[in-house]
Amino acid sequence: MAFQEILDQVGSLGRFQILQIAFLILSNCLAFIHVPLENFTAATPEHRCWVHVLDNHTVAHNHTATLSQQDLLRISIPLDSNLRPKKCRRFVQPQWQLLHLNKTLWNASEADTEPCVDGWVYDKSSFPSTTVTEWDLVCEFQSLNSINKFLVTAGMFVGNILYGHLTDRFGRRLIIISCLLMLAVADTCVAFTPTFPLYCALRFLAGMSSLGIMLNTPVLAVEWTGPKFQATVMMCLFCSAGFGQVLLGGLAYFVHNWHILQLALSIPIFFLLPFTRWLAESARWLLITNKPQEGLKELRRAARINGMKNYRDTLTMEVVRATMNEELEMTKAKPSLGDLLRAPTLCKRICLLSFVRFASLLSGYGILLNLQHLRSNIFLLQILLGVLSVPTNYVTFIVLNHLGRRISQFLFMFFLGIFILTIMFVPQEMQTLGLVVSTLGGELVFASISCLLTHANELLPTVIRATALGITGIAGSTGSSLASLLMILAVYSEPLPWIIYGAFSILGGLVALLLPETKNRPLPDSIEDVENERRCSRQAKREDTFIKVTQF
Numbered sequence: 001m002a003f004q005e006i007l008d009q010v011g012s013l014g015r016f017q018i019l020q021i022a023f024l025i026l027s028n029c030l031a032f033i034h035v036p037l038e039n040f041t042a043a044t045p046e047h048r049c050w051v052h053v054l055d056n057h058t059v060a061h062n063h064t065a066t067l068s069q070q071d072l073l074r075i076s077i078p079l080d081s082n083l084r085p086k087k088c089r090r091f092v093q094p095q096w097q098l099l100h101l102n103k104t105l106w107n108a109s110e111a112d113t114e115p116c117v118d119g120w121v122y123d124k125s126s127f128p129s130t131t132v133t134e135w136d137l138v139c140e141f142q143s144l145n146s147i148n149k150f151l152v153t154a155g156m157f158v159g160n161i162l163y164g165h166l167t168d169r170f171g172r173r174l175i176i177i178s179c180l181l182m183l184a185v186a187d188t189c190v191a192f193t194p195t196f197p198l199y200c201a202l203r204f205l206a207g208m209s210s211l212g213i214m215l216n217t218p219v220l221a222v223e224w225t226g227p228k229f230q231a232t233v234m235m236c237l238f239c240s241a242g243f244g245q246v247l248l249g250g251l252a253y254f255v256h257n258w259h260i261l262q263l264a265l266s267i268p269i270f271f272l273l274p275f276t277r278w279l280a281e282s283a284r285w286l287l288i289t290n291k292p293q294e295g296l297k298e299l300r301r302a303a304r305i306n307g308m309k310n311y312r313d314t315l316t317m318e319v320v321r322a323t324m325n326e327e328l329e330m331t332k333a334k335p336s337l338g339d340l341l342r343a344p345t346l347c348k349r350i351c352l353l354s355f356v357r358f359a360s361l362l363s364g365y366g367i368l369l370n371l372q373h374l375r376s377n378i379f380l381l382q383i384l385l386g387v388l389s390v391p392t393n394y395v396t397f398i399v400l401n402h403l404g405r406r407i408s409q410f411l412f413m414f415f416l417g418i419f420i421l422t423i424m425f426v427p428q429e430m431q432t433l434g435l436v437v438s439t440l441g442g443e444l445v446f447a448s449i450s451c452l453l454t455h456a457n458e459l460l461p462t463v464i465r466a467t468a469l470g471i472t473g474i475a476g477s478t479g480s481s482l483a484s485l486l487m488i489l490a491v492y493s494e495p496l497p498w499i500i501y502g503a504f505s506i507l508g509g510l511v512a513l514l515l516p517e518t519k520n521r522p523l524p525d526s527i528e529d530v531e532n533e534r535r536c537s538r539q540a541k542r543e544d545t546f547i548k549v550t551q552f
Helices: 003-010 015-033 069-076 096-100 131-135 143-170 172-190 195-221 226-253 258-278 284-286 292-305 316-324 325-331 337-341 344-368 380-388 391-403 405-423 431-459 460-491 496-512 528-550
Strands: 047-049 089-091 111-117 120-122
Touching: 003 284, 003 292, 015 172, 015 195, 015 226, 015 292, 047 089, 047 292, 069 089, 111 405, 131 143, 131 195, 143 172, 143 195, 143 391, 143 460, 172 195, 172 258, 195 226, 195 284, 195 431, 195 460, 226 258, 226 380, 226 391, 226 431, 292 316, 325 337, 344 431, 344 460, 344 496, 344 528, 380 391, 380 431, 391 405, 405 431, 405 496, 405 528, 431 460, 431 496, 460 496
Parallel strands: none
Antiparallel strands: 047 120, 089 111
C-alpha cells in the first residue's frame, strides 16, 4: 500500500487524471453501446406468413378484388387464443366461410393449417430493417436470435479469461488499445457480412473486445487515483454507460436500417485510436511488476501535467525504491493462480465476488438484452435508462459513501430482484406503469454493477488485480450468457425467465453481506496485504474485546 504515498506527491486527482479519465469514459461509452446493440439491430417486428391471395399483388382474382385486406387476412391466417393472427401458421386453403361466420364461433382446428412455407411478411413501421427480417429469424428459427445474443456474451466470457491474464502480464494500456482496434474492425465488418454465421462470429469478437475495454478502463482509472476519489471515478465511468444508452436509443429511433446503425456506432472508434498515444500506463502496475524506470517516467509525467513543482527532486529512483522496497521485494516472485489457492482470505473474496457478479449480471443482462420483452416503447425505454443513469450514479455515489460498499450492494441487488419479479405482473394495458417499473429496474442494474465493480477493485491486490477480476468476470460472463439463453424458456412459460432473474438477484445481495467493507481504505498492492489485513482485523477485535472486559 506504499504506492499511495508516492501518488500523494504526484496528485491523487489532478489535470493528468482528469484527462486520462475523460479518454477512458469515452472508450467505455463506445464499448458498452455494442453490447445491447441487438435490442435494435436484431429486434423482432410483428410478422405473419406470406399468403398468395393477400400478398401476391401482381395477381388480382375476380373473387378477391372486392375484398378488404382485413377480410383477406381473416380467410388466410388462423387466430390465436387472443384473437390475433398467428405468426407462424396459415391455412392450407382460403377459408371463405369465415366471411359469413362470427369469429367467436369458429374453431381453428376445423381447418388444416401449415407452417410459413413461402416466407413471412413483416410489419416495418418500427423496425424496417433488422437481422431478423434479413435472415428470417422467426418461428422455428427464432432461437437463433437468442443464440446470437448468447455468442456476444460468450465472447465476453472468453474475454474475461483471456484479458484478465494478459492485462496483468502486458499492462492495461496495451490491452485497451488492441481491444479498441479489434472492436472497430469487427463491428464495422458486421455491417457488410453476407451470412448469418459470419455475422455471429464477428459479433463474438466484438463481445470479446468490448469486455476487454470495460474490464481495463476502471482498473486503469482506479490505479491512478487515491482512495478518497475512487468511488467518484467509478461513478463517472458508469455514467458513460448511460451516455451510451442515450446515444444508442436516439440513433436507433432515427436510423432504421441496421447496416447504417451498425456503421454509425463502429466507425467513430477509429477516430479514437490516434488519441491512445497520450494514454499512460498504470505506474502502480509498472512498479509492482518490477519495472521501476518506466513507472518513474509515468509518475514524473503525471506530476508535470498536474503542475507539481520540483517533482524531479522529490520523485527519484531512490525515493521510489525506498518507499516501495517491501512491495518490490515481493514482486520478484511472480504471483500465479496457485498463489490464490494458497491465500485463504483472497480465495474466499474471489469466490464470493464471483457469485455476486454471476447473480448481478444474470439479472442485469436479463433486462438490458431483452428490452423488447418488457412490453414498453423500446426507444423511449432505452433513452430513459441512459438519461436517468446520471442521477442514478449520483445516488449510488452518495449511498456508497454513506452506507459503505457492502450494505449498498445488498440493497441494490435486493430491490432489483423485487422490481424484476414485479415486471411480469404489471398488466399489458398499463403501459405507463410497466415503463416506470422497467426503468427503475434498469437503473438498479447500473447501480448494482457499479457498486460491485467499485467494491471488487478495492478488495483485490494490484499485483494480481486484473487476473482476479478476470476470474470473477468469468462468473459474470457465465451469468450474462445464461441471461440470453434463459429467454428461450419464455416459449414454455413467459414469467419463468424473469422469476429466475429476480431470485438470483436477491440471493446475490445476501451473499454480498459476507464480503468485508472497503470504504476509505487504501488499495491492497500485494497478496500479503490482503492476508495481513485479516490478521490485523482479528487482532483489533481481540484488543477491543479485551478493553471491554477490562472496563467491565
